[in-house]
Amino acid sequence: MPDRRMIVLAAIALIAVLLFLTVGLRGNVQFVLQLRALKLLALLQVAISIAVSTVLFQTVTANRILTPSIMGLDALYLFGQTALIFALGGFGYASLDAGTKFGAEVLLMIALAGALLWPLIRTRMDMNLMLLMGVTLGLLFRSLSQLLSRLLDPNAFAIVQTASFANFNMLRADLTILGTIITLAAVVVSWRARHVLDIVGLGREAAIGLGVSWIRTAAGLLLLVAILVAVSTALVGPVVFFGLLVAALAERVMRTQRHALLLPAAALIAIIILVGGQTLLQHGLGGASTLGVVIEFVGGLVFLALLFHESRK
Amino acid sequence: MIVIENVSLSHRDTPILRDIDLSLPRGGITALVGPNGAGKSSLFSLIARLQPLQKGRITVDDMPVDTTPSRTLAQRLAILRQDGAVANRLTVREIVGFGRFPHHRGRPAAEDLALVDAALSEFDLHSLADRFIDTLSGGQRQRAIVAMTFCQGTDYLLLDEPLNNLDMFHARQLMRCLRTIADERQRTAIIVLHDINQAASYADRIVALRDGRVIADGTPDDVLTEDHLESIFGYRMKVEHMNGKPFVLHHL
Ligand SMILES: Nc1ncnc2c1ncn2[C@@H]1O[C@H](COP(=O)(O)OP(=O)(O)O)[C@@H](O)[C@H]1O
Ligand SMILES: [Mg+2]
Numbered sequence: 341m342p343d344r345r346m347i348v349l350a351a352i353a354l355i356a357v358l359l360f361l362t363v364g365l366r367g368n369v370q371f372v373l374q375l376r377a378l379k380l381l382a383l384l385q386v387a388i389s390i391a392v393s394t395v396l397f398q399t400v401t402a403n404r405i406l407t408p409s410i411m412g413l414d415a416l417y418l419f420g421q422t423a424l425i426f427a428l429g430g431f432g433y434a435s436l437d438a439g440t441k442f443g444a445e446v447l448l449m450i451a452l453a454g455a456l457l458w459p460l461i462r463t464r465m466d467m468n469l470m471l472l473m474g475v476t477l478g479l480l481f482r483s484l485s486q487l488l489s490r491l492l493d494p495n496a497f498a499i500v501q502t503a504s505f506a507n508f509n510m511l512r513a514d515l516t517i518l519g520t521i522i523t524l525a526a527v528v529v530s531w532r533a534r535h536v537l538d539i540v541g542l543g544r545e546a547a548i549g550l551g552v553s554w555i556r557t558a559a560g561l562l563l564l565v566a567i568l569v570a571v572s573t574a575l576v577g578p579v580v581f582f583g584l585l586v587a588a589l590a591e592r593v594m595r596t597q598r599h600a601l602l603l604p605a606a607a608l609i610a611i612i613i614l615v616g617g618q619t620l621l622q623h624g625l626g627g628a629s630t631l632g633v634v635i636e637f638v639g640g641l642v643f644l645a646l647l648f649h650e651s652r653k
Numbered sequence: 654m655i656v657i658e659n660v661s662l663s664h665r666d667t668p669i670l671r672d673i674d675l676s677l678p679r680g681g682i683t684a685l686v687g688p689n690g691a692g693k694s695s696l697f698s699l700i701a702r703l704q705p706l707q708k709g710r711i712t713v714d715d716m717p718v719d720t721t722p723s724r725t726l727a728q729r730l731a732i733l734r735q736d737g738a739v740a741n742r743l744t745v746r747e748i749v750g751f752g753r754f755p756h757h758r759g760r761p762a763a764e765d766l767a768l769v770d771a772a773l774s775e776f777d778l779h780s781l782a783d784r785f786i787d788t789l790s791g792g793q794r795q796r797a798i799v800a801m802t803f804c805q806g807t808d809y810l811l812l813d814e815p816l817n818n819l820d821m822f823h824a825r826q827l828m829r830c831l832r833t834i835a836d837e838r839q840r841t842a843i844i845v846l847h848d849i850n851q852a853a854s855y856a857d858r859i860v861a862l863r864d865g866r867v868i869a870d871g872t873p874d875d876v877l878t879e880d881h882l883e884s885i886f887g888y889r890m891k892v893e894h895m896n897g898k899p900f901v902l903h904h905l
Contacts, residue, residue: 535758536758544703591742
């Protein structure tokens with residue numbers, strides 16, 4: 341029997357989707373619907389990848405206040421954007437072929453994740469050490485981006501600023517669909533691993549005791565996380581704190597650590613916030629492009645709240 | 654049979670285990686005793702492949718622990734760790750059910766559910782079955798984790814200080830339960846005990862570890878002598894006999 345809370349979440353998510361598609365339909369209905377459907381697809385893709393990747397990441401690292409951004413993928417992305425703008429100028433950057441850029445970004449981010457995971461697999465390196473390397477690399481990329489942005493003219497700098505937050509307004513249909521297919525595949529793999537994830541969540545030693553091959557499983561899950569993050573980041577831009585908000589809410593709402601419930605709940609909550617938030621911004625507040633900023637702000641607040649909560653325990 | 658050959662372990666340059674040779678045949682209860690820091694938990698973590706072997710060889714029923722697939726071993730050998738902390742938002746029933754994971758990989762059959770129920774009864778957990786683990790007392794949590802280890806249904810059980818936090822009633826019940834499965838089902842328990850009198854009453858064999866070395870090994874009658882005990886624990890204690898078994902007055 342499906343959980344009642346899950347049904348409620350699914351219903352709210354469905355309402356958010358319907359509202360997003362139908363509120364304020366005017367003019368050429370078919371054209372507008374097509375546009376909105378594309379945007380909806382991107383929103384769903386991002387919502388689900390952020391939710392699933394954060395839950396997986398928190399389970400593997402046994403840490404409830406981490407997000408995959410600690411691996412430094414989004415910092416690499418940002419550095420890449422800044423470097424491109426620096427090298428090509430605002431105009432050259434804007435005229436880059438979106439398909440090639442998307443492909444190169446995804447591959448680069450997955451390559452970075454691979455480089456981080458390699459020592460973990462080969463030399464059984466400690467996972468915390470790997471995370472520390474990720475943090476250090478992320479810091480390096482961020483500092484480099486800052487250095488480069490100092491050298492940019494104000495116009496080019498404004499483009500960097502735009503690239504630093506998720507943006508759902510400049511989407512290409514083919515890339516969005518491709519991204520969605522990759523995400524779906526990764527989500528199917530995650531769903532099939534839901535029982536193993538429950539065991540992985542018990543921690544390294546307990547999981548090995550229960551027959552999990554730790555290194556292989558942990559590396560595989562982290563690679564899955566990297567794929568999800570890379571695709572969604574290359575599609576719309578970096579989202580850092582949002583996953584934290586979603587994962588924390590899912591655990592509070594479902595009151596369980598079983599992934600069969602946690603994964604779908606987190607995905608539904610992410611959809612509700614992203615799609616609902618976008619509808620609200622578009623029709624209630626009028627400033628359509630700031631959703632990325634708003635969700636990061638709220639996610640950041642949740643991060644602080646969790647920190648306070650943990651430190652008081 | 655668990656065979657430990659020539660096993661040594663060190664952290665940086667500090668030796669923790671030195672040249673351990675031990676074989677533990679199938680069936681019976683072996684108590685592993687020794688002062689804090691003797692290396693008991695380290696030895697367990699090597700047998701249960703929780704950390705890589707640095708030197709030597711360990712086999713469980715002829716399967717080397719470092720190359721055998723983790724799941725295959727998990728069907729033969731279960732370990733209860735000394736600090737068996739587990740995630741919070743899980744119920745006792747879910748935790749105990751995880752013990753069956755090596756057998757069904759997430760799709761429990763009727764048999765698995767029946768075994769979980771039996772373990773809940775055995776450890777007096779039925780009334781707590783739907784409570785979250787983080788709402789239990791230390792002893793209740795310990796019982797839940799012990800029940801999970803039992804539920805794994807393995808031939809070999811490594812229990813690292815399982816009596817921690819247990820009251821006398823439940824400590825006795827656990828030791829009797831071990832005795833039963835050892836006698837009736839030929840299962841093997843290796844158990845780290847600090848209460849030497851529990852070892853005297855329930856164990857078939859006592860292995861004593863100190864400074865990473867096996868310094869005594871034999872039946873309770875052999876090992877629990879005043880001289881041996883002094884060399885293991887570093888002070889002299891009186892040994893009486895009750896009902897034909899040694900009784901150590903270690904607290905006086
Ligand atoms: N991860 C570790 N790093 C360094 N030293 C350790 C580590 N784990 C255990 N030790 C040391 O190894 C020795 C044996 O520890 P342990 O096996 O836990 O002892 P016991 O279980 O017999 O009390 C102790 O001196 C302890 O300090
Ligand atoms: Mg110990």
